[in-house]
Amino acid sequence: MNLEYQFQLLLQCIRESKVSVRNIKRGEPFDINNPNHIKAIKARFIDGRKPKHPAEPRTITDSAYLEVMISYYDRKEPRELIEEIHKIAMASENIVGEILERYIANELEPYGWVWASGAVLHAVDFVYRQNDGTWAFLQVKNRDNSENSSSQSVRNGTTIKKWFRSFSVARRKRATNTNWEGFPDLPEGAALTEKDFVIYLREYLQNLRLAS
């Protein structure tokens, strides 16, 4: 997609709707008539689309949990291996939601959707125009138990649709533990599936790894 075009579409949405733009810096409210503000969110919008590596926690490991692994769970693996796997598992969990947004953007921007990349909007990840001409807003989460962004911060009157990809608790009546069939307002001709998402995720990460 043409990034300049996508950004102009986002600006149009901000002008025409009540969607709330995040503060520029240190609490300075966004002003659409201020060219410096436009510049600032454009930089964030573009930056948010750069490939991003998973980030392992930088905190020191509390060795007490390794004692639990040994004393209670009787694990025989070396401490370093347990620690490494656990740390990169946390990093891996944390990056999935981001890649999910990239996948949806990749599939739906050709249909006129805009990924509000760089978290430029409050509690909104995607904006798109509905058939009646009004703008719609979607917040995307990887899991039904992910913390919600504070939707309170969104201005009165704006409703934000919410969708999550995966269920955290299994139910017998569900064929899968994913929620793609519940994705709202899918454009005609577009398709989002778990299989395609996993293919996208693998490709994205393999490229990231090879490039680094």
Added chain:
Amino acid sequence: MNLEYQFQLLLQCIRESKVSVRNIKRGEPFDINNPNHIKAIKARFIDGRKPKHPAEPRTITDSAYLEVMISYYDRKEPRELIEEIHKIAMASENIVGEILERYIANELEPYGWVWASGAVLHAVDFVYRQNDGTWAFLQVKNRDNSENSSSQSVRNGTTIKKWFRSFSVARRKRATNTNWEGFPDLPEGAALTEKDFVIYLREYLQNLRLAS
């Protein structure tokens, strides 16, 4: 320690201080003059001291993070092994704070401290009488970045001391990454050390495992 004695001491503290007792059930405020309420918190107080096993997350694994482990981190371990280690590592991390309270109780109750086990008090884990006769309150956390309990819920005028066991970020000027030397109001003759804590934790967990 004699549990009945410890509980009577706790009741004395509740009567003499402004410490806030948690609601009994479904929002019913605790009333010290209601014998059923006394009975209810006593049951929680005693129950909270029963040995407790680490609990693994019951949620379904989101297999997407395992894809990240393979595609980006190039891990060769079987998925099941990664998943198992990560799950029990989370359970292990979650149980450390609880064992920390048990260790402190074990060391300091002989000096007149009371462990408010079963989370019967708001944001308070230990109570003890100070030299001037007034009661003091201590909240204990395993780590400096643990979420704080909402101290707002504590009644006006009651100050709660806070202590955490481990630092999450290393500093060169610190000899260790633990904070035992910062433990407040340690009774004369008592000693709390990381070494003793780890010995206690190992013994507690080995007994738990063998008994199960």
